[in-house]
Amino acid sequence: MQGGGDRTRGPRRHLMQDEKPSARADLFAGLAFLAFAIAIIIGSLMMDRLERLQATIYTAPGLVPALLGLMLAAMSGLLITRAIRGGALVQALPAFRPAQHWRLAVSLVLCLGFALGLVGHGLPFWAAAALFAGLYVLIFQFEDRRRDGTLARGVMFAVAYGLIAGLVNHHLFQDVFLVRLP
Amino acid sequence: MLDGLAGFASAIAGFLKPLPIFVALVSSLVGFMVGALPGLTATMAIALMTTLTISMPSHLALLVLVCTYVGAIYGGSRSAILLNIPGTPASAASCLDGYALAQQGRAGHAMGIATSGSVLGTWIGMFFLALFTPVLGEMALKFQAYEFFWLAVFGVVISGNLTGNDPLKGWMAGFAGLFIATIGQDGLFAHDRFTFGIFDLSGGISLVPALVGAFGFAEVLTVMQEPVRKAIINAFDSVIPRFRDVAQYWRTVIRSGLIGTGVGIVPGVGEDVAAWSSYAAAKRASKEREKFGKGSVEGLMAAETGDNACVPGAMIPVLALAVPGSAPAAVLMAAMLIHGINPGPLIMVENPTFVYQVVAMMFLASIGILIYGLTLTRPLIWILQFPKLLIMPVVFVLCVVGSYAIAQRMFDVYVMLAFGVIGFILRRLNFPMAPLVLGIVLGDLLEKNLRRGLVLQDGDLTLFFTRPISLVMFLLVAATVLSNVPFIYNGVARAWSGLTGGLRRSG
Numbered sequence: 001m002q003g004g005g006d007r008t009r010g011p012r013r014h015l016m017q018d019e020k021p022s023a024r025a026d027l028f029a030g031l032a033f034l035a036f037a038i039a040i041i042i043g044s045l046m047m048d049r050l051e052r053l054q055a056t057i058y059t060a061p062g063l064v065p066a067l068l069g070l071m072l073a074a075m076s077g078l079l080i081t082r083a084i085r086g087g088a089l090v091q092a093l094p095a096f097r098p099a100q101h102w103r104l105a106v107s108l109v110l111c112l113g114f115a116l117g118l119v120g121h122g123l124p125f126w127a128a129a130a131l132f133a134g135l136y137v138l139i140f141q142f143e144d145r146r147r148d149g150t151l152a153r154g155v156m157f158a159v160a161y162g163l164i165a166g167l168v169n170h171h172l173f174q175d176v177f178l179v180r181l182p
Numbered sequence: 183m184l185d186g187l188a189g190f191a192s193a194i195a196g197f198l199k200p201l202p203i204f205v206a207l208v209s210s211l212v213g214f215m216v217g218a219l220p221g222l223t224a225t226m227a228i229a230l231m232t233t234l235t236i237s238m239p240s241h242l243a244l245l246v247l248v249c250t251y252v253g254a255i256y257g258g259s260r261s262a263i264l265l266n267i268p269g270t271p272a273s274a275a276s277c278l279d280g281y282a283l284a285q286q287g288r289a290g291h292a293m294g295i296a297t298s299g300s301v302l303g304t305w306i307g308m309f310f311l312a313l314f315t316p317v318l319g320e321m322a323l324k325f326q327a328y329e330f331f332w333l334a335v336f337g338v339v340i341s342g343n344l345t346g347n348d349p350l351k352g353w354m355a356g357f358a359g360l361f362i363a364t365i366g367q368d369g370l371f372a373h374d375r376f377t378f379g380i381f382d383l384s385g386g387i388s389l390v391p392a393l394v395g396a397f398g399f400a401e402v403l404t405v406m407q408e409p410v411r412k413a414i415i416n417a418f419d420s421v422i423p424r425f426r427d428v429a430q431y432w433r434t435v436i437r438s439g440l441i442g443t444g445v446g447i448v449p450g451v452g453e454d455v456a457a458w459s460s461y462a463a464a465k466r467a468s469k470e471r472e473k474f475g476k477g478s479v480e481g482l483m484a485a486e487t488g489d490n491a492c493v494p495g496a497m498i499p500v501l502a503l504a505v506p507g508s509a510p511a512a513v514l515m516a517a518m519l520i521h522g523i524n525p526g527p528l529i530m531v532e533n534p535t536f537v538y539q540v541v542a543m544m545f546l547a548s549i550g551i552l553i554y555g556l557t558l559t560r561p562l563i564w565i566l567q568f569p570k571l572l573i574m575p576v577v578f579v580l581c582v583v584g585s586y587a588i589a590q591r592m593f594d595v596y597v598m599l600a601f602g603v604i605g606f607i608l609r610r611l612n613f614p615m616a617p618l619v620l621g622i623v624l625g626d627l628l629e630k631n632l633r634r635g636l637v638l639q640d641g642d643l644t645l646f647f648t649r650p651i652s653l654v655m656f657l658l659v660a661a662t663v664l665s666n667v668p669f670i671y672n673g674v675a676r677a678w679s680g681l682t683g684g685l686r687r688s689g
Contacts, residue, residue: 021611029611033354040361043376050371058636061368061375064629068361075354082350107406108603111399111578115599119582120592129579136575140406161572169579178237179587182595 023086024093030079037076040069103140110136125181126170134162186312189538190545197542202245206543209246210550213253214558215565217260219573220267221405224254224453225509225619226397226577232390232517233584240521245543247517251510252304252493252547255453256555259296259486260562263289272453272492275461275485282477290559291424295479297555298423299435299486304548306439306487307446307494311501312541314447315530318502322527327635328646332655333449334360334628337505338621339659341450346614349666355613356450359621360628362387369630382593389516389622391585391594392601396615397509398581399602402574404609422556431480434464438487445488446495450620452508453489453496460488494544501525501537505624509616512623520588 021029044066049055057063098105110132118128138158145154173179197203209231216227231250235243258273263280276296283292325333338360342352365376366386377383428435438460445456464484465474474481496507497514504526506512518525529536585598605615639645647656664670 025611029351029613033358036358040376047375048373050373053371055371056637058641059370059633061371061373064632065361065364065375068357068364072354072357072361075350075357079350079354101407103409104403104407107403107574110575111402111602112599114578115582115595119586119595125583133575133579137571140571165576165579169576169583173234173583173587177234179234179583180590181583182586182592 022091023083023088024091026079026083026086027088030076030083034073034076034080037069037073040065041073044069106139107136110139120182124170126166128166129169130162130166132162133165134158137161186316186538189535190312190541193535193538193542194545196241196539197245197546202242203546205242205245206249206546207550207553209249210253210547211554211558213250213255213547214257214260214551214554216250217254217257217269217273218562218565219257219568219570220261220265220269221401221570222573222577223270223397223401224251224258224272225393225513226401227251227254228510228513228517229390229393229397230580230584232513232520233394233587234580235517236520236587240523241539243521244514244517244523244540245546247514248540248543249547249550251514252490252544253551253554254510255489255493256296256300256486256551258489259300260293261566263292263296264563264566270453272457272489273485274454275457275489276482278461278475279478279481279485282475283479283482286477288477291479292482293555293559294423295427295482296486297552298428299438299483300490300555301548301552302428302435303439303442303487303490304493304544304551306436307443307491308541308544308548310443311494311498311544312538314498315501315537316534318498319527319530322503325527325651326649327631327638328649328652329655330627331631331635331646332652332659333503333505334624334631336655336659337449337624338617339662340448341620342614342617343662343666344448344451344455345616346612348612351611351613352617353663355608355615356617356621359618359623360625361621362392362618363622363625364629369626370633382591387597387622388588388594389619390513390520390588391597392622393509393513393516393619394581394584395598395601395603396605396619398577398584399598400605400609400615402578402581403602403606405570406574427479427483431483433467434480434484435487437463437467438484439491442488442491443495443498446492446507446511447498449499449505449507449624450509450512450616452510452616453492456492456495457485457489460484460491494541497540497544501529501540502527504627506620509619512619515623 044062047060047062049057049060049062055061114128114132118132119125135158138155141154141158142151145151170181174181197206212231213224213227216222217224227250228247231247235246238246254270255272258269259276259280261267261269262273262276263284266277266281268274268277280292280296283289338356339353342354342356343349346352363386365383367373367384368375374384441460441463442456445451445459446453461481461484464480465471468474468478468480470478470480492508496511499505499507500511500515500518504515504524506515515525523533523536581598581602582595585594586592588594608618609615635646646652665674
């Protein structure tokens, strides 16, 4: 299969948000999709065929998922083959530098913590949203504030911002949009 | 034609009341601001607004969504011109000449071109939306299971081929979406599939929380992984559109409007492809080809007309076939279903005025963008310089509220989180999201019609390939797939150049 790179030559290429991943990344993606496709096929084949309800092979609930699983498996195979031809097996694994990913990790932890830990567990929504937004701003501004010697102001700003964000969101959605909040 | 005009006039008259006008102006403004801010996309804005307008009357809720959609696609041009960063993927083509004009101190002129191009593009698309939807709807009444099956396959294949830059990954995302649509009870026997005993999964994966995750939460993670820098903006001149630009490039405007609308009609292929196609066509036909990429008024006009014409274009298959023409249109379709409007071939029978109401909504949105295009220049700079760090936690709060609001259950919040994380990983691996979304939307159509066709013919597949429309769709799918196989692609290219070379020689 062609990579489709032709269409991204020239000016469009540098504007694409997603850079092309390495052949090794493609290999892992292909393997993950292949495992997913095999799981779908196995799940579909093991599914009740409902013969007692006069279901035929064409109306069996697992028919379409099994066909989709087969298609996905075939395409994963092509992606794996393409990645191997592209040198996935001879490429060295890039060194993992946790420091480069701290922003992503912190963002993920804060978002998951808010959605799974704070919301829907008895805390009023405005308070949960205020805590999340304030903490988010404080953590991501922490380094700059400490360097500039404005940490105390940063804390006050984060608290104020969190409260405003939480209260505005809460009242806007509950009282204006009439949306039920978690 | 006259019926259509009367329908449009009556729909406009219905909206000319203080509340709808206020709602249209506010939601166009929200769309404009969201579109202008890089990292916040039109799809995300519409998905969030869908959940927030759930308790509104249907005509007002859809007015909000349509105005947000049009406003967001237009708003993307502002950051493309001022920052060289497309506010939405639809405006990537506008960066080339828009930013070049801004660097020459003509950012105001560029914004004026974007405004006139966007408004004219919307109007051209609106015209074809009103004209084609009834015709396509009537044609679709002849569709049977075989045609609908191929329509679903065609949508996923063409969307996978044209969005992103790797067709194989686009198709994989599309087929994964089709599979996701099969999770939950099957349509014939209500048998639980892939639910693992989780009660909430029996109803399937709801589209809106999945979209909010894939386009909202994933976007938050994408934006926050890099340090956020303050925007630096060039000085600019007057933003008032110049009639001379439109008069000089009227051919480009019409061509781009037609291309944009046409691309919009193709399932799952959105505004970014429309803008690039219009831009490429304008460059090919231009007498000032050398100016493209260096501040060409014609290039910017083409890109902006094309992407905004795509918006009404993408609504044509939504209304006539219940197949979305772009990712934001998929959300709009879901919103229509939530509000009790069933798009599809029967819409002209059951609810014929609705098509003209959508056209009228587009018109109001175009007036909104015209007003904001002329007036909101200074405040826009403040919006563009507003730190993303302060926006992202609020966006995530909206993602949580929005996912929960649809059915008031935490399960949808968990779906949003899962799709956000998976969507982020897939995007990093260069898998496009539009085919995945289209797959989730079209999965039900594909499954129902494949099973129906098989049952009707007792497993005989002949009619899937021999009925005229089915055959055309199958050939289109096959040609799309085969055009990506290198030796076939190269062979056809060689044969074509041999043929044209021979003709030239003999001429």
